[in-house]
Each structure stands twice: as C-alpha cells, then as structure tokens.
Amino acid sequence: MTEESFDFDAIIVGGGIAGTVAAYLLAKEGLEVVLIERGNYPGSKNMTGGRIYSHSLERIIPNFASDAPVERKITREKVFMMTEDSSVGLDFYSGRLGKQGRNSYSVLRSLFDQWLGEKAESAGANIITGICVDSLIVKDGRVCGVVAGEDEILARVVILADGVNSLLAQKIGLRTEFKPRHMGVGVKELIELPRSVIEDRFQCEGNEGTACMFAGSPSDGRVGGGFLYTNQESISLGVVSTMNDLVKGQKSLPQMMEDFKNHPAVAPLIKGGKLIEYSGHMVPEGGFDMMPEIIGNGVLVVGDGAGFCINLGYAIRGMDFAVASAECAAKSVIAASKSGDFSEASLQSYKKYMEECFVLRDMKQYRKFPHFLEDTPRMFSVYPNMAIDIMSDMFVMDGQPAKPLMKKMITHVKKIGFWNLAKDGWKGMKSI
C-alpha cells in the first residue's frame, strides 16, 4: 500500500469522550482526522452515572467547565449504607472538593460529548455521524482502514474508541470477550426537578452540587450499589450491579431501580420529579486484570473498550481515564506520524505514556480491589445491617433499662465475628 492511497492520517471509531478528545488533539497537531460515530451525533449513544473528575481534561482544555455544558460542580460527597427501611451515612462538604483542576462535575453525556465533538471539529477534525463501522481493513498484517456498508476508508492508523462492547477490537483478535465477573451493569433514571427544589433538598448553592453513593439494599445486598448525582435541573438516580452476582439473585435490575427509588430515604429526594430519560450501560470494573491487548499493528484501543475504569465504591472513575488514554494514544500517533512508522512496535509508546501518567499506575494500584469486593459479600449485606443495628441502639429510646453502649455494639459485632471484621478491614485497606 502506497502512502498516497490513504484518505486520512487517522480514523477514530466512536464519538464518546475518548474518541472526541483523541480527534481534537490529533487535529490540533495538523493531522488529517476523521471520527466516525454510529449515532446521529457524538454522545447520542452515551450515558454516565455520572460525573467526570476534571483533572485530565483540564490539562487538555484548561478551564473547560466555563464553556462546556457541565451540570454542577460537586462539593458535597455522601456515602450511605442502606437496608430495606433504613439508611446511615457520611456527609463530606469541603471547598477542597471544588478546586479547579482537582474537582469533579456532574454531566449529561449527550450534551457534553456534543460539545467535545464541536471542539474537535473546530480544531479541524472531520466528523461523520450515522455510520456504523462494520469491520477493519487489514492488509499485510496491518490495520489500515475501516469498512462501513459499501464504503472503505483508508488511514495510517485506526483508534478504536467504540466503547465497552468494542466489537471491532474483538473482530481483529485484540480482545476476547469481557467476563461477567468483570462487568457491572447500570441503570439510571433522569428525574427532572426545578433548580430551586434541588438546591433546597441538597443544600447547594449556585452551580454546586452533591454526589451520593449507597451500599446495601439498592443492589439487593449483592455486589453493587446505588448512586445519585445532582444536575442543574434534574437528578441522576441509578443502580449498578456486578453481573455474575446479579444473576445469582432473585431481584431484577429494573426492580432494584424501582425499589431504590421508593426507599423511604430516597423517595423524598425525588418527590414531584418527572422521569425524562431511562438509560443503561455496562461498566468495565474488573480493573487491571481485565485489561485486554490495546495495541496492534496500526491500531490502538482507548477508553471503556480498553477496560479503563475504576470502581472504588465511594468513587467511580471512567471518563477521566477515557480522556487520559485518548491523550496518550494521540501522543503515540503524533510520534508515529513523525517517524512514519505505525507498526505495533512503534505504537508501544502508547503504553509508555500511560505508565508515565496516572492511567496504568492507578489501574495497578487498585488491582486487588475488584477481587476484594467480589470476595467480601459482607460489604453489601452484613455490614449495612450491622451499621443500622448499632445506630438504632444508639438513637432509639424504648424505655427499657439502658445497657452500656460498648456492650450493645459488641453484640452486633459478635454476630459477624471479630475475626471476619478484622480480616475484611485489613484486606480492604490493603487493596485500596
């Protein structure tokens, strides 16, 4: 294949965060780029819980939140343990959460990704929408383009940003199928409420907002949890459940969502709200051990498709990884286009860049955490029950002669066993 036969320097498949950021960075460097999105606009197939931690995008587009359609700056974090009828939580408010460059924003991806797409376009990238890429063109062992329907488009390199399902990465053998134990499935309701109601219910002013995580009954006591994010004029409320555990239970994911919504501690937060969208998505939460091959001859995989996501229970990160992996891939492609070498060996620099920043370091740091959660189902049933029992003993006055608090607590701890508690605590701390 001669150099003249290429239509573009780079083809990017998928208009999510990783795809649009990669397109933006490559176009800015003067490369001829086309991004191909199967939906009618970038973001049209995308959803998040969700919030984006701003640090990685901030480095690429400084002060992006002043221009981008972000919802609220999250300055209040709440974590709850929940049983069927009770809830106990931690409430963390701090100005430190709101410092530019290390803060986070609730976002709605359909709006946010369109904005990123516009940034890429104004940097010179071409965006084609409504076209689903069927397969990759491989010649002499090198990926050199894509097939979409009747059309073939050729490029020096292809970046796969086609999401968690990444059928294309599988088709060329870079990736085997993700396993149910590595995958969460999430469902979200977007509930419309007036701005003033949200600000009153969540004690937030101006553009500030709240994020809440819930462990226990939302996922029916199985591995998973509930979440709530405040947007400007809506609330994102949802449940995520780890697939292999979910299918061992009795309750369906949509039913978990419905029961979570009706929980006596949640219902008042969304009272009077109107459902305006219902969405679902998979979460690649297996961490480092599920990471597939992400570099091939003439091809790179970025974002969700590469399994870049970390779920720590109290914080779920994916979009900041998508941004950073796109940046590392773009650097690698820019270097390759200078040397004219798009071989697998040359593109290994993608991995090197990710080892130099937080992407691979964090994936490795938290490597054991998904296994800890999987092996410690007590986190989602026994401990929430224990916490609620202890709280009830403290706060319920029933007129019976009082017992010392220590004695009451020990009764509840004994039910689980000191050894189990110590072991789970130690294992949990070590994995995080």
Next chain:
Amino acid sequence: MSAAEKEKVNVDSKLSTNKYFVDEKNAHIILKSEGLDMAEFHKLELACPAGLYKMDANGGIKFDYAGCLECGTCRILCGTTILKKWEFPRGTFGVEYRFG
C-alpha cells in the same frame, strides 16, 4: 414498605420516555429459535436493564429489541449460549439519548 407490598416495576412505561429510531426491517439482536436454555434466559430476565427478556405465566418467552439500550449485557452473559445475533443497530437507528 415491606417486600410483599413493593410495586412490580413497569419498565416499558419508563422506556417510553426515551427517543428511539427503531429499525423495523432489521432486528439487531436475535434469540436462537429453538432449544433455548431457560436458565440462561432467566439470567437476562434479571440483568437486562430494559427488562426486554420476559416470561409470561405459562412459561412462554417474549423478547422485543425495540426498547434496547444497546448496553451489551445480554451479549456478555449469553452471547454464546442463547443469542443467535448481537450487533449494533445500523447507523442512525436505535436509542438516541437526549441527555445521557
């Protein structure tokens, strides 16, 4: 609210708030037509966020791809057992998130 009092979820009414361009000519997910492993089907009854895999009182099964959220859960769980086909809808078709 006790477990017995809990209302059974109506997912279809929730899906009706979404915007879809349904590809009437081309189903992007197809179940195998015979010899379905019902234990596998039951996994999808539990896990499909759109509640598209349903069983009626007589044990008859029902599946309609029209409300699909394109998440891929059924592919991960049952792609090699009871699904005959799982593809993305053709370009422009399928769910279109207005908010996401």
